[in-house]
Amino acid sequence: MSIGSTLLGAVLAAASVTSAGALPSAPLVPGTAGGSRVVRQAASDGWVWPLEPDPEVVRRFDPPDQPWLPGHRGVDLSASVGQLVTAPTAGRVSWSGVVAGRAVVVVTHEGGLRSTFEPVAGAPAVGTAVARGGRIGEVTSTAGHCAPKTCVHWGVLRGETYLDPLSFVGRARVILLPLP
Numbered sequence: 001m002s003i004g005s006t007l008l009g010a011v012l013a014a015a016s017v018t019s020a021g022a023l024p025s026a027p028l029v030p031g032t033a034g035g036s037r038v039v040r041q042a043a044s045d046g047w048v049w050p051l052e053p054d055p056e057v058v059r060r061f062d063p064p065d066q067p068w069l070p071g072h073r074g075v076d077l078s079a080s081v082g083q084l085v086t087a088p089t090a091g092r093v094s095w096s097g098v099v100a101g102r103a104v105v106v107v108t109h110e111g112g113l114r115s116t117f118e119p120v121a122g123a124p125a126v127g128t129a130v131a132r133g134g135r136i137g138e139v140t141s142t143a144g145h146c147a148p149k150t151c152v153h154w155g156v157l158r159g160e161t162y163l164d165p166l167s168f169v170g171r172a173r174v175i176l177l178p179l180p
Contacts, residue, residue: 047088047168048132050117050154051077058151061164073162074116074155076146083139085120085152087130088168096123096137103140115165116155119144 049055055077064071079085091109098104103121107130108114119142130136139152156165 046132048086049077049169050085050088050115050136051079051083051152052086055079055152057166058146058149061162061166063162063164067160074153075165076151076153078146079139079150079152081139081141081150083152084135085117085137085139087132087134087136088115088154088165089132090134091115091130093124093126093128093130093136096126102142102144103137105137107136112158113163114157116153116157118153120152 057075058078059072059076061075062072064073085105087107089109091107093105094108094114095106096104099118102119104116104118105120105123106114106116117136119140120137121140123137124130124135139150141150144151144153154165156163156168
């Protein structure tokens with residue numbers, strides 16, 4: 001595990017504990033929290049892509065066999081520098097800062113879920129409510145693991161468990177198992 005992964009883990013743990021209050025019980029209206037975009041048809045649970053148009057998936061979710069082993073704890077989405085990044089579902093900005101030289105934004109959603117985005121800067125203040133499709137920042141020029149291309153790494157966590165973000169936008173990988 002890299003130092004960056006360790007630092008990000010500590011940040012995510014802190015964000016889950018120190019997020020600013022409970023989420024609103026009523027749905028948020030796009031455009032009320034620092035910008036908006038047209039909200040497209042969402043997956044059945046109300047999540048949308050954090051980039052528009054729907055991005056190319058450069059690298060898929062590949063969870064480690066054990067929490068301390070290497071893996072890819074999110075998805076990499078093709079992006080361009082300065083591109084708007086939006087909340088995939090309503091939540092609150094619970095952390096924004098730099099981890100291992102990359103700008104990171106964490107949004108806490110209802111049900112104990114957190115989305116992480118990097119390299120993304122210019123987030124609304126911590127504690128700001130964001131609607132599904134509301135602005136959470138812009139893609140920075142910081143080179144990441146997609147170099148020389150630009151991408152956004154999007155992770156989703158429930159507690160300390162990483163989940164496949166594509167499952168929230170109806171694009172999870174289907175695995176067929178043999179019949180007994």
